[in-house]
Amino acid sequence: MPSSILTRTFLWLPLVLALAACGGGDDTAGGGGDGSSGGEDDEWSDWDDDEEPEVESHHGAIEALGISGPDQPWADMSHEDREWYMVGKVLPIMKEMFAEHDADRWGSGYGCDTCHGENGPEVEYEMPPMSSYKVPQPGSQAWTSMEGIFGETVTFMAETVTPTMGTLLGIDDYTCFHCHPRAE
Numbered sequence: 270m271p272s273s274i275l276t277r278t279f280l281w282l283p284l285v286l287a288l289a290a291c292g293g294g295d296d297t298a299g300g301g302g303d304g305s306s307g308g309e310d311d312e313w314s315d316w317d318d319d320e321e322p323e324v325e326s327h328h329g330a331i332e333a334l335g336i337s338g339p340d341q342p343w344a345d346m347s348h349e350d351r352e353w354y355m356v357g358k359v360l361p362i363m364k365e366m367f368a369e370h371d372a373d374r375w376g377s378g379y380g381c382d383t384c385h386g387e388n389g390p391e392v393e394y395e396m397p398p399m400s401s402y403k404v405p406q407p408g409s410q411a412w413t414s415m416e417g418i419f420g421e422t423v424t425f426m427a428e429t430v431t432p433t434m435g436t437l438l439g440i441d442d443y444t445c446f447h448c449h450p451r452a453e
Protein backbone atom coordinates (compact mmCIF):
# COMPACT_ATOMS: atom_id res chain seq x y z
CA MET A 270 0.00 0.00 0.00
CA PRO A 271 1.48 3.36 -1.01
CA SER A 272 0.28 5.15 2.08
CA SER A 273 2.03 2.82 4.48
CA ILE A 274 5.28 3.22 2.56
CA LEU A 275 4.92 6.96 2.91
CA THR A 276 4.22 6.70 6.60
CA ARG A 277 7.24 4.51 7.13
CA THR A 278 9.46 6.88 5.21
CA PHE A 279 8.34 9.83 7.25
CA LEU A 280 8.80 8.00 10.50
CA TRP A 281 12.32 6.93 9.60
CA LEU A 282 13.61 10.03 7.91
CA PRO A 283 14.30 12.11 11.05
CA LEU A 284 16.00 9.12 12.66
CA VAL A 285 18.26 8.66 9.66
CA LEU A 286 19.11 12.35 9.74
CA ALA A 287 19.81 12.19 13.44
CA LEU A 288 22.10 9.23 12.95
CA ALA A 289 23.87 10.92 10.06
CA ALA A 290 24.35 14.06 12.13
CA CYS A 291 26.16 12.02 14.74
CA GLY A 292 28.82 11.44 12.15
CA GLY A 293 28.61 7.66 12.27
CA GLY A 294 30.82 7.72 15.33
CA ASP A 295 29.91 5.34 18.09
CA ASP A 296 29.63 7.86 20.88
CA THR A 297 26.37 6.75 22.38
CA ALA A 298 28.24 6.38 25.64
CA GLY A 299 26.35 9.18 27.37
CA GLY A 300 23.15 7.17 27.21
CA GLY A 301 24.38 4.78 29.85
CA GLY A 302 23.39 1.21 30.54
CA ASP A 303 20.18 1.05 28.59
CA GLY A 304 21.07 -2.31 27.15
CA SER A 305 21.24 -3.83 23.74
CA SER A 306 17.98 -3.03 21.94
CA GLY A 307 17.68 0.65 22.83
CA GLY A 308 20.41 1.89 20.50
CA GLU A 309 18.19 4.08 18.37
CA ASP A 310 16.45 5.64 21.34
CA ASP A 311 19.80 6.60 22.76
CA GLU A 312 20.66 8.44 19.56
CA TRP A 313 17.42 10.34 19.92
CA SER A 314 18.03 11.40 23.47
CA ASP A 315 21.58 12.46 22.69
CA TRP A 316 20.27 14.52 19.81
CA ASP A 317 17.71 16.21 22.06
CA ASP A 318 20.26 16.88 24.75
CA ASP A 319 22.41 18.74 22.26
CA GLU A 320 19.62 20.95 21.04
CA GLU A 321 17.66 21.73 24.17
CA PRO A 322 19.73 23.92 26.52
CA GLU A 323 18.66 27.50 26.01
CA VAL A 324 22.11 28.96 26.41
CA GLU A 325 23.44 26.90 23.52
CA SER A 326 20.83 28.00 21.03
CA HIS A 327 21.15 31.62 22.13
CA HIS A 328 24.77 31.72 21.24
CA GLY A 329 24.41 30.02 17.90
CA ALA A 330 21.96 32.15 15.93
CA ILE A 331 24.26 34.91 14.75
CA GLU A 332 26.94 32.45 13.78
CA ALA A 333 24.57 29.99 12.15
CA LEU A 334 22.36 32.43 10.25
CA GLY A 335 24.79 35.27 9.63
CA ILE A 336 23.99 38.96 9.61
CA SER A 337 23.07 39.44 5.99
CA GLY A 338 20.18 40.64 3.89
CA PRO A 339 17.24 38.64 2.53
CA ASP A 340 17.54 36.68 -0.72
CA GLN A 341 14.82 38.81 -2.22
CA PRO A 342 14.54 42.61 -1.76
CA TRP A 343 12.45 43.38 1.34
CA ALA A 344 10.26 45.72 -0.70
CA ASP A 345 9.29 42.88 -3.04
CA MET A 346 8.51 40.37 -0.30
CA SER A 347 4.90 39.46 0.48
CA HIS A 348 3.55 39.96 3.97
CA GLU A 349 3.83 36.22 4.54
CA ASP A 350 7.43 36.04 3.29
CA ARG A 351 8.28 38.89 5.63
CA GLU A 352 6.70 37.12 8.54
CA TRP A 353 8.72 33.96 7.86
CA TYR A 354 11.88 36.01 7.54
CA MET A 355 11.16 37.54 10.95
CA VAL A 356 10.53 34.12 12.48
CA GLY A 357 13.51 32.40 10.91
CA LYS A 358 16.16 35.10 10.98
CA VAL A 359 15.36 38.50 12.53
CA LEU A 360 14.00 37.20 15.83
CA PRO A 361 16.75 34.64 16.59
CA ILE A 362 19.55 37.05 15.68
CA MET A 363 18.13 40.05 17.51
CA LYS A 364 17.19 37.97 20.52
CA GLU A 365 20.78 36.83 20.84
CA MET A 366 22.16 40.32 20.30
CA PHE A 367 19.89 41.97 22.89
CA ALA A 368 20.57 39.20 25.42
CA GLU A 369 24.31 39.57 24.98
CA HIS A 370 24.06 43.30 25.54
CA ASP A 371 21.91 43.11 28.68
CA ALA A 372 20.96 39.68 29.94
CA ASP A 373 19.10 41.11 32.94
CA ARG A 374 16.69 42.97 30.74
CA TRP A 375 16.54 40.88 27.57
CA GLY A 376 17.87 37.47 28.61
CA SER A 377 14.37 36.00 28.70
CA GLY A 378 10.96 36.83 27.35
CA TYR A 379 12.30 38.42 24.16
CA GLY A 380 9.85 37.92 21.32
CA CYS A 381 8.04 39.53 18.42
CA ASP A 382 6.28 41.85 20.86
CA THR A 383 9.56 43.30 22.14
CA CYS A 384 9.78 45.18 18.84
CA HIS A 385 6.20 45.09 17.61
CA GLY A 386 4.36 45.71 20.88
CA GLU A 387 1.57 43.67 22.39
CA ASN A 388 -0.84 44.33 19.57
CA GLY A 389 1.56 43.47 16.72
CA PRO A 390 -0.71 40.84 15.16
CA GLU A 391 -3.76 43.14 15.27
CA VAL A 392 -2.01 45.93 13.38
CA GLU A 393 -0.38 43.45 10.96
CA TYR A 394 3.04 44.19 12.45
CA GLU A 395 3.07 47.72 11.20
CA MET A 396 6.10 49.62 12.47
CA PRO A 397 6.78 51.62 14.56
CA PRO A 398 4.41 50.55 17.33
CA MET A 399 2.83 53.52 19.10
CA SER A 400 3.51 51.89 22.48
CA SER A 401 7.27 51.97 21.91
CA TYR A 402 9.59 54.54 23.51
CA LYS A 403 9.37 57.86 21.63
CA VAL A 404 12.75 58.93 20.31
CA PRO A 405 13.50 62.67 20.08
CA GLN A 406 14.98 64.45 17.07
CA PRO A 407 18.72 63.70 16.69
CA GLY A 408 20.80 66.72 17.71
CA SER A 409 18.08 68.19 19.91
CA GLN A 410 18.29 68.95 23.61
CA ALA A 411 15.83 66.15 24.23
CA TRP A 412 18.19 63.73 22.44
CA THR A 413 21.01 64.74 24.78
CA SER A 414 18.83 64.20 27.80
CA MET A 415 17.79 60.78 26.44
CA GLU A 416 21.50 59.89 26.27
CA GLY A 417 21.84 61.05 29.86
CA ILE A 418 18.96 58.87 31.01
CA PHE A 419 19.53 55.74 28.93
CA GLY A 420 23.31 55.94 28.40
CA GLU A 421 24.59 52.59 27.21
CA THR A 422 21.24 51.60 25.77
CA VAL A 423 21.35 54.48 23.30
CA THR A 424 24.85 53.50 22.19
CA PHE A 425 23.69 49.92 21.71
CA MET A 426 20.67 51.11 19.74
CA ALA A 427 22.69 53.43 17.53
CA GLU A 428 25.78 51.32 16.95
CA THR A 429 24.40 47.79 17.01
CA VAL A 430 20.62 47.49 16.71
CA THR A 431 20.00 50.06 13.98
CA PRO A 432 22.76 49.02 11.55
CA THR A 433 22.04 45.32 12.14
CA MET A 434 18.36 45.75 11.35
CA GLY A 435 19.29 47.70 8.22
CA THR A 436 21.60 44.90 7.10
CA LEU A 437 19.04 42.17 7.88
CA LEU A 438 16.47 43.95 5.73
CA GLY A 439 18.95 45.08 3.09
CA ILE A 440 17.88 48.70 3.61
CA ASP A 441 20.41 51.55 3.69
CA ASP A 442 20.15 54.42 6.14
CA TYR A 443 18.04 52.55 8.62
CA THR A 444 17.05 54.80 11.53
CA CYS A 445 15.59 54.77 15.03
CA PHE A 446 12.27 55.85 13.57
CA HIS A 447 11.64 52.56 11.81
CA CYS A 448 11.17 51.03 15.27
CA HIS A 449 10.32 53.99 17.52
CA PRO A 450 7.74 56.74 17.05
CA ARG A 451 9.06 60.32 17.06
CA ALA A 452 8.72 62.36 20.22
CA GLU A 453 6.83 65.58 19.66
Ligand code: HEC
Nearest residue numbers: 348351352355356360363380381384393394395396447448
Ligand atom coordinates in the same frame (compact mmCIF):
# COMPACT_ATOMS: atom_id res chain seq x y z
C1 HEC B 1 14.38 43.44 16.44
C2 HEC B 1 13.06 43.93 16.20
C3 HEC B 1 12.06 42.98 15.56
C4 HEC B 1 11.68 41.74 16.00
C5 HEC B 1 12.19 40.97 17.19
C6 HEC B 1 10.64 41.30 15.11
N1 HEC B 1 10.41 42.24 14.16
FE1 HEC B 1 9.04 42.15 12.65
N2 HEC B 1 9.70 43.93 11.93
C7 HEC B 1 10.66 44.72 12.51
C8 HEC B 1 10.85 45.90 11.71
C9 HEC B 1 11.82 47.02 12.01
C10 HEC B 1 9.94 45.81 10.63
C11 HEC B 1 9.67 46.84 9.54
C12 HEC B 1 10.66 46.72 8.44
C13 HEC B 1 10.52 47.90 7.51
O1 HEC B 1 9.64 47.85 6.64
O2 HEC B 1 11.28 48.87 7.66
C14 HEC B 1 9.25 44.54 10.79
C15 HEC B 1 8.29 44.07 9.91
C16 HEC B 1 7.54 42.91 10.11
C17 HEC B 1 6.52 42.43 9.22
C18 HEC B 1 6.11 43.07 7.90
C19 HEC B 1 5.08 44.13 8.15
C20 HEC B 1 4.65 44.77 6.87
O3 HEC B 1 4.23 45.93 6.94
O4 HEC B 1 4.71 44.12 5.82
C21 HEC B 1 5.98 41.31 9.77
C22 HEC B 1 4.85 40.46 9.21
C23 HEC B 1 6.70 41.07 11.01
N3 HEC B 1 7.64 42.07 11.18
C24 HEC B 1 6.45 40.03 11.87
C25 HEC B 1 7.25 39.70 12.95
C26 HEC B 1 7.09 38.51 13.74
C27 HEC B 1 5.99 37.47 13.55
C28 HEC B 1 8.09 38.51 14.67
C29 HEC B 1 8.45 37.45 15.70
C30 HEC B 1 8.69 36.14 15.13
C31 HEC B 1 8.88 39.71 14.46
N4 HEC B 1 8.32 40.41 13.42
C32 HEC B 1 9.97 40.09 15.23
C33 HEC B 1 11.35 44.45 13.67
C34 HEC B 1 11.26 43.29 14.41
Ligand code: HEC
Nearest residue numbers: 383384402404419422423426427430431434444445448449
Ligand atom coordinates in the same frame (compact mmCIF):
# COMPACT_ATOMS: atom_id res chain seq x y z
C1 HEC C 1 15.14 47.29 15.07
C2 HEC C 1 14.34 48.12 15.92
C3 HEC C 1 15.00 49.23 16.71
C4 HEC C 1 15.75 50.26 16.25
C5 HEC C 1 16.20 50.55 14.81
C6 HEC C 1 16.03 51.10 17.39
N1 HEC C 1 15.47 50.57 18.51
FE1 HEC C 1 15.51 51.38 20.39
N2 HEC C 1 14.56 49.73 21.11
C7 HEC C 1 14.12 48.67 20.36
C8 HEC C 1 13.64 47.65 21.24
C9 HEC C 1 13.10 46.31 20.81
C10 HEC C 1 13.77 48.13 22.55
C11 HEC C 1 13.43 47.42 23.84
C12 HEC C 1 11.98 47.53 24.16
C13 HEC C 1 11.64 46.73 25.38
O1 HEC C 1 12.50 46.07 25.97
O2 HEC C 1 10.46 46.77 25.77
C14 HEC C 1 14.35 49.46 22.44
C15 HEC C 1 14.64 50.28 23.53
C16 HEC C 1 15.14 51.56 23.41
C17 HEC C 1 15.33 52.46 24.52
C18 HEC C 1 15.00 52.18 25.97
C19 HEC C 1 13.62 52.66 26.27
C20 HEC C 1 13.16 52.27 27.65
O3 HEC C 1 11.99 52.57 27.95
O4 HEC C 1 13.91 51.66 28.41
C21 HEC C 1 15.82 53.64 24.01
C22 HEC C 1 16.19 54.89 24.78
C23 HEC C 1 15.97 53.43 22.59
N3 HEC C 1 15.52 52.17 22.25
C24 HEC C 1 16.45 54.38 21.71
C25 HEC C 1 16.73 54.15 20.38
C26 HEC C 1 17.45 55.07 19.52
C27 HEC C 1 17.95 56.44 19.95
C28 HEC C 1 17.56 54.47 18.30
C29 HEC C 1 18.29 54.96 17.05
C30 HEC C 1 19.68 55.34 17.26
C31 HEC C 1 16.89 53.17 18.39
N4 HEC C 1 16.42 53.02 19.67
C32 HEC C 1 16.79 52.27 17.34
C33 HEC C 1 14.16 48.57 19.00
C34 HEC C 1 14.83 49.42 18.14
